[in-house]
Amino acid sequence: MALFIIGAKVMYSLGICTLAILIQQFANRKNTPLYVFLTTFTYLMFVRFAHYILPVNEVASHTNVIQLIITLRIIGITFEENDAWLHKNEEKPEKRYLTEIPTILEKFAYFYHFCGLFTGPYYTYQMLIDSQNPLLKSWDPTSEVLSRFQRLLWSVPVFVITNHYFPLDTLRSDAIWEMSFFTRLVYAALIFVVFKTRVYSAWAIAESICVILGIGVYPAASKPKIIVGPTDLKVFANLQNLENTKMNSDAIVNLDIPKVEFSDGFRDGMKAWNRSVQTWLALYVHSRVKVMRVETTMLVSAVWHGTYAGYFMSFGVVAMCAILEDVIFKLVPVDPETGKRPQWFRLLYTHTIRCRGFEMLATGFLLKNGADVHHFWSSIYYWLPLLCIPFYIYGLKTASPKKSRKE
Numbered sequence: 001m002a003l004f005i006i007g008a009k010v011m012y013s014l015g016i017c018t019l020a021i022l023i024q025q026f027a028n029r030k031n032t033p034l035y036v037f038l039t040t041f042t043y044l045m046f047v048r049f050a051h052y053i054l055p056v057n058e059v060a061s062h063t064n065v066i067q068l069i070i071t072l073r074i075i076g077i078t079f080e081e082n083d084a085w086l087h088k089n090e091e092k093p094e095k096r097y098l099t100e101i102p103t104i105l106e107k108f109a110y111f112y113h114f115c116g117l118f119t120g121p122y123y124t125y126q127m128l129i130d131s132q133n134p135l136l137k138s139w140d141p142t143s144e145v146l147s148r149f150q151r152l153l154w155s156v157p158v159f160v161i162t163n164h165y166f167p168l169d170t171l172r173s174d175a176i177w178e179m180s181f182f183t184r185l186v187y188a189a190l191i192f193v194v195f196k197t198r199v200y201s202a203w204a205i206a207e208s209i210c211v212i213l214g215i216g217v218y219p220a221a222s223k224p225k226i227i228v229g230p231t232d233l234k235v236f237a238n239l240q241n242l243e244n245t246k247m248n249s250d251a252i253v254n255l256d257i258p259k260v261e262f263s264d265g266f267r268d269g270m271k272a273w274n275r276s277v278q279t280w281l282a283l284y285v286h287s288r289v290k291v292m293r294v295e296t297t298m299l300v301s302a303v304w305h306g307t308y309a310g311y312f313m314s315f316g317v318v319a320m321c322a323i324l325e326d327v328i329f330k331l332v333p334v335d336p337e338t339g340k341r342p343q344w345f346r347l348l349y350t351h352t353i354r355c356r357g358f359e360m361l362a363t364g365f366l367l368k369n370g371a372d373v374h375h376f377w378s379s380i381y382y383w384l385p386l387l388c389i390p391f392y393i394y395g396l397k398t399a400s401p402k403k404s405r406k407e
Contacts, residue, residue, distance in 0.1 A: 005118070009063040013070045016043045017111050020074045021104055023390075031084060034055040036078040040071050041303060048307050053208055065118050068304060070111050072280055077102070077110060077125045079284050096233055106112050115213055120191055121254040121276035124227055129216035135243060144211045144249045148204040149259075151378075155204065159197035161342075166190040168366055171376040180344050188359040196260070203254045216252025224251040226275045252276075264346050265329070266321045267357060277301075295319045310369030313377075316363045320388035322356060323395035328353075353387070359382050 018128050027035050044067065051058040059067060084098035102110065102125060110125050168191060170176065176184060210216055219239040222230035229251050230236035239245045259272035271278055286297045302315035332345050340346070360380065367373045 005065065006063045010055065012059055012063060013046050013067050014317065016040055017070065017108060019043065020078065021107060024078060024081070029082070033075075033082050035077050037075050039076050044071055045303070045307070062118060066080060066125035069117055071304065072122045073111050073276070073317055073365065075284060076122070076280060077107060081124055096126070096229060100129055115209055115215060116206060119202055120274070121203065121206060121252060122227060123252060123276065124208065124281055127215055127227065127229060127251065130229065131217070133214065133240065135241065136214035136217060138243070139214070139217065139247055140219070141211045145208045146230065151204045152201055155197045159194060159201060162194045162197065166194060171363060171367060172372045176376060176379050181380065182388040185356060185359070188363050188380070191366065192359040195366060200255065200257065207249070207254060208251055210252045211249045216249050217247050218251055220246045220248040224248065226251055226253060227279045264341070264350050265354060266325050266357065268320065269301040269354070270318065274368045294322050306368070308368035310373040312362045312370040313370070313373055314364035317361060317385050317388060320385065320392040324388045327391045327395050357384050
């Protein structure tokens with residue numbers, strides 16, 4: 001499929017696939033994930049700049065998307081193999097590890113598996129193995145696919161209308177200076193609507209394809225989670241080979257739209273967006289580093305998305321937003337009786353810092369070019385970074401030292 005779509009440009013991704021497999025075969029097993037991680041991201045940066053120094057085409061469009069997805073798959077399968085090796089002697093493991101070690105050909109088949117290769121979502125090699133369960137052939141995915149089709153009934157019209165009347169180029173033009181500050185914020189909000197509905201529509205289709213193929217489909221009683229799969233291993237062991245078991249596709253749901261729209265904080269909102277990549281970052285970056293976890297995770301996310309200044313500006317501010325939120329939430333604690341913060345605070349915070357903040361960050365992500373981002377962000381006075389900086393400094397200075405994992 002990749003060869004058919006992008007032709008000879010498939011060599012870009014084929015190069016890192018080959019390098020990664022060589023490292024997996026011959027490197028010290030304990031350090032293999034680190035070597036593969038660093039090599040894969042170094043290679044990703046190289047191919048993005050290769051056209052400046054070599055007579056080759058730029059990695060863009062479909063070629064770039066394939067490169068991004070394969071980067072996740074290469075690093076993911078390396079950690080899957082390594083974790084299975086580290087825990088191979090456990091009689092009753094608390095987590096589910098890789099059940100079959102793939103051959104070299106099987107790895108290449110996974111790297112270039114067409115499902116999700118051009119749009120996501122990301123899924124693990126174990127999930128691909130699980131999709132071959134014979135019982136899934138008799139499972140009817142209609143209800144799961146229908147629920148996603150119903151999303152298209154509103155997301156596509158909203159996208160078409162808002163995309164027509166509120167073009168992104170307006171933020172790049174001098175017309176933005178003719179608007180009031182309030183109008184600029186409203187325009188940013190509408191640009192965010194365009195972005196969200198486009199993604200809602202694309203992933204509704206992408207998830208449906210995964211579900212039809214059985215990827216991410218598990219017994220509902222096993223409490224599956226995104227890209228992790230079943231979390232109740234005892235129940236899963238009892239149900240995985242039983243017919244007429246109630247299934248769901250929670251392990252491949254890439255969006256939690258209610259939380260994207262209505263969560264009361266940055267952290268919950270980020271976790272609800274592109275959940276497969278967020279979980280990948282949590283499993284293979286955030287949980288593996290010991291210092292500045294949020295900052296490191298956001299840096300890796302920015303590098304993965306691309307080399308545009310807008311990505312680094314947006315993801316850099318996200319890291320500060322998380323600290324800002326921690327500080328503010330400590331000042332306004334949860335009411336033990338209701339389990340929530342005061343309603344006045346939730347309304348105020350959600351409709352000022354949280355919503356307007358996400359909209360500003362989205363413009364940085366979409367405008368990409370540093371000059372364009374500065375053009376618009378300066379028109380709204382860089383309000384979010386300036387608000388975050390003092391809270392970020394305060395949060396770092398007052399943060400209590402974290403205990404080690406063993407403790």
